[in-house]
Amino acid sequence: MDSTVRPYRSVLYIPGSKERALDKARGLPVDAIIFDLEDAVTPDAKIEARDTLRDALAQGGYGARARIIRINGMDTEWGKGDVEALKDADCDAFLLPKVNSAADVQALADLLGNGKPIWAMIETPLGVLNALEIAAHPQLSGFVAGTNDLAKELNCRFRADRLPMMTALQQMLLAARAYGVIAIDGVYNQFKDEDGLRAECEQGRDLGFDGKTLIHPAQVDVTNECFSPSEAEIDLARRQIEAFEEVERTGQGVAVVDGKIVENLHVETAKKILAMASSIASL
Numbered sequence: 001m002d003s004t005v006r007p008y009r010s011v012l013y014i015p016g017s018k019e020r021a022l023d024k025a026r027g028l029p030v031d032a033i034i035f036d037l038e039d040a041v042t043p044d045a046k047i048e049a050r051d052t053l054r055d056a057l058a059q060g061g062y063g064a065r066a067r068i069i070r071i072n073g074m075d076t077e078w079g080k081g082d083v084e085a086l087k088d089a090d091c092d093a094f095l096l097p098k099v100n101s102a103a104d105v106q107a108l109a110d111l112l113g114n115g116k117p118i119w120a121m122i123e124t125p126l127g128v129l130n131a132l133e134i135a136a137h138p139q140l141s142g143f144v145a146g147t148n149d150l151a152k153e154l155n156c157r158f159r160a161d162r163l164p165m166m167t168a169l170q171q172m173l174l175a176a177r178a179y180g181v182i183a184i185d186g187v188y189n190q191f192k193d194e195d196g197l198r199a200e201c202e203q204g205r206d207l208g209f210d211g212k213t214l215i216h217p218a219q220v221d222v223t224n225e226c227f228s229p230s231e232a233e234i235d236l237a238r239r240q241i242e243a244f245e246e247v248e249r250t251g252q253g254v255a256v257v258d259g260k261i262v263e264n265l266h267v268e269t270a271k272k273i274l275a276m277a278s279s280i281a282s283l
């Protein structure tokens with residue numbers, strides 16, 4: 001799959017210690033999986049989870065889904081051991097929690113020593129403030145918002161409009177876009193509340209996120225729907241491209257579709273929408 005249009009709509013956390021969930025994920029229509037060794041695994045299960053996860057990855061069966069391993073932080077008693085145990089595992093990236101600076105990313109890169117892509121959880125005040133230097137690290141390819149840790153650190157309240165964390169989310173997005181880094185929104189904790197999830201997905205999509213992290217299989221369909229180009233967007237994109245090509249033939253640089261101007265930059269967006277739709281259709 002073309003990595004520039006690879007979908008990351010639904011990114012499901014799976015506790016690395018739970019064999020049943022690790023198996024179930026092989027049949028779920030998610031675009032990516034975060035195999036978690038951090039918060040989803042209790043301290044007494046952390047060492048064993050490394051073997052459980054390595055075996056599951058070796059067994060395979062995850063198809064085209066991107067496979068990302070979230071290790072424990074380097075400042076914990078498990079971080080380095082996680083890397084030692086899993087650096088050669090069959091996965092696409094490593095996700096480092098509570099990243100505060102580019103130096104944190106470099107420390108993981110040194111330990112991995114194999115050039116594997118690194119993703120960063122942006123979930124601390126320093127991580128948000130240093131998002132630009134983190135995104136600029138050459139091995140960094142994805143950001144994941146850690147909205148639970150962020151709320152804890154900011155001492156803010158959870159609100160449906162997420163106003164208290166909007167600055168952080170947008171700073172993270174700006175840094176991601178400045179360096180071509182994938183940006184995934186945080187989790188929606190009330191996993192049985194479909195309407196609430198849909199509203200938060202729509203907000204995340206409006207903001208510019210590529211997708212959302214999830215904690216339960218029941219959240220997958222809504223999320224895929226919200227982060228896929230809609231039929232209306234696909235239809236408009238096609239008409240914009242056609243209209244622009246038509247005016248170009250007559251030597252002009254601006255078309256009008258549905259009462260709105262269409263310039264070259266809109267055509268670029270339209271082409272991206274069609275490429276993403278085709279990439280999703282090919283899954």
Ligand SMILES: CC(C)(COP(=O)(O)OP(=O)(O)OC[C@H]1O[C@@H](n2cnc3c(N)ncnc32)[C@H](O)[C@@H]1OP(=O)(O)O)[C@@H](O)C(=O)NCCC(=O)NCCSC(=O)C[C@H](O)C(=O)O
Binds near residue numbers: 014024121
């Ligand atoms: C939230 C849960 C604890 C709920 O678990 P459970 O009560 O077992 O759910 P169900 O009985 O409804 O499960 C139905 C079946 O689905 C499977 N399942 C459940 N969750 C997952 C999953 N995440 N991936 C794959 N499969 C899953 C069950 O095994 C059942 O299967 P079956 O028996 O075959 O029918 C649980 O969903 C859970 O543990 N979720 C993950 C929690 C997690 O990962 N937390 C850490 C990430 S969030 C975070 O840290 C964010 C960030 O750092 C921040 O700061 O914000």
Ligand SMILES: [Mg+2]
Binds near residue numbers: 039123148149
């Ligand atoms: Mg967190």
